[in-house]
Amino acid sequence: MPEKGTLTFVLGGARSGKSRHAEDLVAAHAAPWTYIATGQAFDTEMEERIALHRARRDERWRTVDAPLDLADILEAMPEGAPVLVDCLTLWISNTMLAGRDMPAECGRLADVLSRPSGRWVAVANEVGLGIVPDNALARRFRDEAGRLNQQVAAVADEVVFMVAGLPMRVK
Numbered sequence: 001m002p003e004k005g006t007l008t009f010v011l012g013g014a015r016s017g018k019s020r021h022a023e024d025l026v027a028a029h030a031a032p033w034t035y036i037a038t039g040q041a042f043d044t045e046m047e048e049r050i051a052l053h054r055a056r057r058d059e060r061w062r063t064v065d066a067p068l069d070l071a072d073i074l075e076a077m078p079e080g081a082p083v084l085v086d087c088l089t090l091w092i093s094n095t096m097l098a099g100r101d102m103p104a105e106c107g108r109l110a111d112v113l114s115r116p117s118g119r120w121v122a123v124a125n126e127v128g129l130g131i132v133p134d135n136a137l138a139r140r141f142r143d144e145a146g147r148l149n150q151q152v153a154a155v156a157d158e159v160v161f162m163v164a165g166l167p168m169r170v171k
Contacts, residue, residue, distance in 0.1 A: 013125065019087070022084050035086065039053075070109055
């Protein structure tokens, strides 16, 4: 009988070391590893960020782009496969901008994340620690991110909060 999968949820602010820590967690398991990327390069700056992330990964990583259909891609992962999802926050942005039903999409994603088929690590930004945004779209984004982070943290086996490159175990 296959071993139960596990989910580690890695949260933190911008440049807190989330992605690098998550990559290390996945790389502690036998390759090959799957990197599910949710980012989309809509401008030069984002193209550069994506290129930096890709440059850190060698041929043992398989990259799958999932700007929207993340739950479907996760459900299709092979049993036992080590998987990194980076990041849920960009997925929220993509999903909102696509006009999708956020409660339904987030609920489905949290459900899939509650049943990992291997060693899964999901990354997200903690966006609720700053000031209240000055416009409705930004406030809605912050609220959607906070709700999804709570849902994922509730189903995760482990939650890690990154501060200045240091992991703090929350759950």
